[in-house]
Amino acid sequence: MAGFYINQHVLNNLFYILVTVFAFSFIYDHSAAIQRKPLYSRALLAVCMALASVLCMKFPIYVDPTCIHDFRQIPFLLGTLYGGSAVGAVLFAVSMLARTILYGFQPLTVVVYAIMFVAASAVSPLFQRLPRPAKLFTTLWLTFLLAVLTTFVAIIIADFPVTKPYIVYFILMPPFVMMFAAYVMETLHEAQLARVELMKMEKMEIVSQLAASISHEIRNPLTVVKGFIQLLQTRPMPRETEERYIRIASEEVERAEAIIHDYLTFAKPAPKKTEPIDVAVELQRVIQMIQPLAHMHSIEISSSLKHGVVIGNVQYFQQCFLNLAKNSIEAMPDGGRLHISAHRQGGAVVITIVDNGIGMTKEQVRRFGEPYFSTKEKGTGLGTMVAVKIIEQMGGTWTIESAVQKGTTLTVTLPAGRVQPPASEQSAAG
Structure with missing residues (x-):
């Protein structure tokens, strides 16, 4: 019988x-407005639930001479409970x-759905504040009580015949379908909230990592500076020693300044110009800057x-590739070769930086660009992080191929602009 x-x-x-429920969730999730x-959001809910009601009526479950059976009351009640009386009025009309x-x-039919509208509208304010199980x-x-109530009203008003298909399709099935549809809506809504919370947690994690990195890296040079100043104040010493202490302190201050500069470059918003x-x-200029x-x-x-x-932005472009080239140079402590190339490829410009330095492991490649991660003993990872952010701001992508003690190849792909250089200028080499 169930079959x-x-x-x-x-x-x-x-x-x-279910399709209209998913459509509502998808559109809501991808529209900030x-x-x-x-x-x-209420207008969107009304449109989606109205569409579901019309489709259920257009393609009913069962038709007999006295009554048409379908699940139109499910989207009608869903929309009214979640959207309130305004959405319910639109769905009723x-x-x-x-x-x-x-x-x-x-x-x-007007009487039956008017009763459903009044009851669902009255329950809606309380319903929206309930926890998921209570909902x-x-x-x-x-749904079950409204089905029974409206059935009695129909019998009293129109001597409505109650058949087995009516009991199944209007009284017994709809409550469970309604609960399932509400479960889907609640699950999708909780997934959206969880994703928002996850994004907040990720941002807070980045902030905490950056704060820890800055605090740790700046404390070291400041401690050195403080120590040498105390030495200079405590006792007289040869002029040569004083100059050496001052030089070391000055270098540590410059190091702290460089760390702060990298952090500010990462933290500031994308340039408008x-x-x-x-x-x-521009890459030729970068090469000239790193040549010493x-x-x-x-x-x-x-x-x-x-x-x-x-x-x-020209300044950020130079900063990006200056950081990446500097990383490659520091990856070759015993000397080596660095090759920088650029060429057009379809609608993009491909820039490649190749070195034969110490290389990276798969784990290091995976974490490339993460805050507070560096392959260098005294590195903060901020320079690489700044470079990665600039590439992303320009709409570009990057890939790395690396092997330990064999070298690293970094490929940056940026979308080409519509303006092209003069035809007479086709290549430049350094």
Whole structure:
């Protein structure tokens, strides 16, 4: 008997309800305007539930000469309970209009759904404050009691015949379908809240990591500076020793200043001023800036730079690749070779930085760009983090190929701008 009543039409009605519930959740989750304004969310709920009601009526479960059986009351009650009387009024009007257009006007139907509307609207304010288990319990018993109540009203007013299909499709099945639909809505809503909380926790984790990194790294040079100042104040010493102490203290202050600069570059918002950037020209300038550091580490720099234009902030572009090139140089403490190349590839500009330094493990590659992570003994990871953020702000992506003691290849892909350099300038090499 159960197999007879749970047929394709029942599953179709359930499908219409669940699809519109998922549609509401998806649109709500991806629209900041709807999330900010309750009026918009209620309007969206009314549209989705009205669509489900109309589909249930258009493709009913069972039709007999006296009554049409479907699950239209499920989206009607859902919308009224979650959206309040305003949503319920819209659903009532749409349901009655659709019922008249599809099957003709029936006064009894108006009376039945008017009772449902009044009851659900009265319960709605309390319902919305209930915890999830209580909401599910309420939907089950409210739907069942309304079905029984409206059945008695129909019998009194119109001597309505109660058949087995009516009992199954209007009284017994809907409470469980209603509870299941409410369970889905609650689950989707809790998933949205959990995702928001997770994003907040991730942001707080980054902030705490940055704070720990800054605190730790700045405390060290300040401790050194304080120690040397105390030494200079305690007793007389040769001029050469004083100069050496002052030089070391000055270097530590510069180190603290560099850490703060990296942090501020990461923390400040994306620059509003953007312009076309010729990657060949700017990368050549970066190479010139790091050339002295490369000589100090016995590193040979070569380049193969093709002209290409990207859109961004010139200062941040230089900062990004200066940090990345500096990382490569510091990864070759015993000297080596650094090669920087750039070329157009379809609608993008590809920039590659290759070194034959100490390389990275798979775990180090995975954590590349994370705050408070560095492969260097005295590194903070802020320089790499700044570079990664700048690449993302420009709409770019990056990949790393690395092997321990063999070297690292970093590939940055940036979207090409529409403005192109002169045709006579096709390549630059350093």
